[in-house]
Amino acid sequence: MPQQPYDVIVVGSGAGGATAALVLVDAGARVLLLEAGRMLTPATDFLSHEMPWDLRFRGEGPPGAYDGLWKINEYTAHLYTNPREDTYDALDRFHWTRLRAVGGRTNTWGRSCFRHGPLDFKPASRQGYGDDWPLDYDELAPYYDKVERLVGLAGQSDRYPNMPDGIYAGPPHPWRCTERDLKAACDRIGVPVLGERTAALSVPHDGRPKCHYCSGCGRGCPVGARFSTLDAIIPKLQGRPTFTLRTHAVAREVLVDDRGHARGVSFIDAVTRKEEEVHGRAVVLAASTVETGRLLLNSRSRQHPAGLANSSGRIGHHLMDTIKSGPMVGILPSWRNRPRVNDDGAGGSHATIPRFNYDRTNGYHGGYFILIGTGFGRGATATSGIPGYGASLKEEIHSRYGSVLSLRGYGESLSRYENRFDIDPGRTDAFGIPQVRFTCGHGDNERRMMEDMYGWMERILRACDAEILPYSKRLEPLGDATHECGTARMGLDAKTSVLNRWGQAHDVPNLFVTDASGFVTSPGTHGITTWIMALAWRASEYLAEGLRTGDIG
Amino acid sequence: MTTISRRTVLALLSAGIAHTHLEAAAAAVLAWRQAPAAYVPAFFTAAEHHLLDVLTELILPATPRSPGAHAAGVADFVDLVVAHSTPETQQAWRRELLALDDEARRAGGTHFTALADHGRRRVLDALSAEEAHPATDAVRAFVRVKQATIDGFYSSAIGLRQELGYLGPQMLAEFKGCV
Ligand SMILES: Cc1cc2nc3c(=O)[nH]c(=O)nc-3n(C[C@H](O)[C@H](O)[C@H](O)COP(=O)(O)OP(=O)(O)OC[C@H]3O[C@@H](n4cnc5c(N)ncnc54)[C@H](O)[C@@H]3O)c2cc1C
Ligand code: SF4
Numbered sequence: 001m002p003q004q005p006y007d008v009i010v011v012g013s014g015a016g017g018a019t020a021a022l023v024l025v026d027a028g029a030r031v032l033l034l035e036a037g038r039m040l041t042p043a044t045d046f047l048s049h050e051m052p053w054d055l056r057f058r059g060e061g062p063p064g065a066y067d068g069l070w071k072i073n074e075y076t077a078h079l080y081t082n083p084r085e086d087t088y089d090a091l092d093r094f095h096w097t098r099l100r101a102v103g104g105r106t107n108t109w110g111r112s113c114f115r116h117g118p119l120d121f122k123p124a125s126r127q128g129y130g131d132d133w134p135l136d137y138d139e140l141a142p143y144y145d146k147v148e149r150l151v152g153l154a155g156q157s158d159r160y161p162n163m164p165d166g167i168y169a170g171p172p173h174p175w176r177c178t179e180r181d182l183k184a185a186c187d188r189i190g191v192p193v194l195g196e197r198t199a200a201l202s203v204p205h206d207g208r209p210k211c212h213y214c215s216g217c218g219r220g221c222p223v224g225a226r227f228s229t230l231d232a233i234i235p236k237l238q239g240r241p242t243f244t245l246r247t248h249a250v251a252r253e254v255l256v257d258d259r260g261h262a263r264g265v266s267f268i269d270a271v272t273r274k275e276e277e278v279h280g281r282a283v284v285l286a287a288s289t290v291e292t293g294r295l296l297l298n299s300r301s302r303q304h305p306a307g308l309a310n311s312s313g314r315i316g317h318h319l320m321d322t323i324k325s326g327p328m329v330g331i332l333p334s335w336r337n338r339p340r341v342n343d344d345g346a347g348g349s350h351a352t353i354p355r356f357n358y359d360r361t362n363g364y365h366g367g368y369f370i371l372i373g374t375g376f377g378r379g380a381t382a383t384s385g386i387p388g389y390g391a392s393l394k395e396e397i398h399s400r401y402g403s404v405l406s407l408r409g410y411g412e413s414l415s416r417y418e419n420r421f422d423i424d425p426g427r428t429d430a431f432g433i434p435q436v437r438f439t440c441g442h443g444d445n446e447r448r449m450m451e452d453m454y455g456w457m458e459r460i461l462r463a464c465d466a467e468i469l470p471y472s473k474r475l476e477p478l479g480d481a482t483h484e485c486g487t488a489r490m491g492l493d494a495k496t497s498v499l500n501r502w503g504q505a506h507d508v509p510n511l512f513v514t515d516a517s518g519f520v521t522s523p524g525t526h527g528i529t530t531w532i533m534a535l536a537w538r539a540s541e542y543l544a545e546g547l548r549t550g551d552i553g
Numbered sequence: 554m555t556t557i558s559r560r561t562v563l564a565l566l567s568a569g570i571a572h573t574h575l576e577a578a579a580a581a582v583l584a585w586r587q588a589p590a591a592y593v594p595a596f597f598t599a600a601e602h603h604l605l606d607v608l609t610e611l612i613l614p615a616t617p618r619s620p621g622a623h624a625a626g627v628a629d630f631v632d633l634v635v636a637h638s639t640p641e642t643q644q645a646w647r648r649e650l651l652a653l654d655d656e657a658r659r660a661g662g663t664h665f666t667a668l669a670d671h672g673r674r675r676v677l678d679a680l681s682a683e684e685a686h687p688a689t690d691a692v693r694a695f696v697r698v699k700q701a702t703i704d705g706f707y708s709s710a711i712g713l714r715q716e717l718g719y720l721g722p723q724m725l726a727e728f729k730g731c732v
Pocket of ligand 1: 011012013014015016017034035036037071097099100101102103104105106108109110111112113218249250251252286287288289291295481482483515516526527528529530532
């Protein structure tokens, strides 16, 4: 047999895929990285500094254009997949936010990077619910170290329970006045407020500049001050003889040999629309949780009739996302008519409320964190419910601008078999690839947690003496937090899980998954991405060693 | 145009002028722009557009701090959005604006736009009194125009910069936080 040009085919260049490619190439493997989207040019693709009036629809896009997926707007529509163009069915709704381009969603992510701690890996044995992960925090900690050194975090040690301190390239971004006030109020009622640990640089790091505080990160950073695989990993790989990046390569199916082992990937070139095949000794999937599950379910063969590596029947099941409450908004009288300052900062808040329900009896499993929104942003705040018109209306909006504190709870959703996606027999995408459909929703545990979130958000706003605007309790549809995970779960038992503790498929020894598909739980701590990357790093070292010894491939 | 402004700014940044106030760069770009031609409504009739313009200025008028909705071109923006809305939404706009004008004729004997200022206010005061529980198309027109005016005004440079005083985005060498 002629020697294969590649050792490993990696699918997807986001958090999980680019990390795998870097570790594998550094270990000497020859890697082909298949990416469905195009290469991005930060200076022209990221509208970080644009103002509403620079865009035709003031940044909102034509009415209803993006189907309620709020991360997609006129500044980012050219980056994200439009759900109205690439449609999918979702009973009870699932907000599926996809970004096909080199770097995936690390181009636009929120950058919160809190570590998950010992309890998060052991919900069954240490917290009394769900299933344990097949590894523990101590095993992953060295990989968190490696990831954080690469990513470059602004943060500080807090010695906070179950949220281990990390490695920080620079200090945390300093708090706005409103964030200080919030901390003072929360101190009075025993609610913790910590500095953000964020992948927006407060010092130059690894050849990238520090943040210039334009708050445009959700549209992509023009200078690479926030971590993305586009800015921080791909440049380390390009030009190396053992690395090949193929853009516009939409993976359709993982190919298998007679033994049912992976032998390569077939993909469609999005430009020529031609189907091609590439071969390698191993395949790593990191196309993002749902896309990876879709690819596996679409890879049916004689050896794997229910989809590749799916003898457990679990692929597509146990779909989780961080649950997300609706907002609770308060107006702080003491903040009204504040002197204007540039509050933009490093995008998003510089302070956060971590999970704090550890020592209480809660009536539900798991926990949640609360995200805060304050400051003088690029739009009027809390303009609804003001009676009348004319100068008085204008005055009230002026007075409210920057006086608002808005809170949202983000918490664990339990892993349940019923929450799932499968292949929709009646729908394909523009390339003729069968699409998924979602059947999922919130359960009792999520609703009980939501009640607790609203109770505490109200207590916090009261402690701030806020005038609380009318709200109705609700949870956003699953997917809205863009932390979807769990649909090719890791576990010790091949009958109830898809991957082992190395992210290696139980059924297919030369197939690895390094995105959040393998997650066993979705704990209420903010930082799925560095968790993905740490697991990807560990899996890729294991794979590289297997390739070297010949145990794999 | 937006691309030029961004490129200009990025060029400044790469030249090491990281403190540069973005506004200065944006102003330079603006200066090259031609004065825009008069807006031709894409959905509303000339009469409807005029009514909308008058209503938006009454809702968010010029005040000592900043010009009002008319100067900010809010009616033009609303027309653009409605022109891209569903036929149902478009018909609702048309029907409700008509009902508002009917209300003016009932109360003041002529089109809303033909009323003197106090006549216009009398109509709007009556509609505004019911805005929390809109039961008629005329009240719904008020609610709809008010929301659209707020959206359009505060997403304009006049509304966000001059009226509210938003100071970003800048490229700061340092963010000091609360000082
Ligand atoms: C607005 C926003 C805010 C967020 N905030 C945070 C945060 O604060 N903290 C946090 O930890 N996480 C956050 N996230 C989540 C974070 O972005 C994801 O966890 C992370 O990007 C997932 O990595 P991934 O590799 O699984 O998928 P992605 O980053 O989505 O990458 C997947 C890649 O695979 C490619 N691909 C897909 N299908 C195929 C195919 N068939 N063939 C070839 N390639 C394919 C895609 O084009 C894409 O490039 C946020 C996300 C968004 C959108
Ligand atoms: S705020 Fe900082 S990290 Fe975010 S886009 Fe601007 S420069 Fe980049």
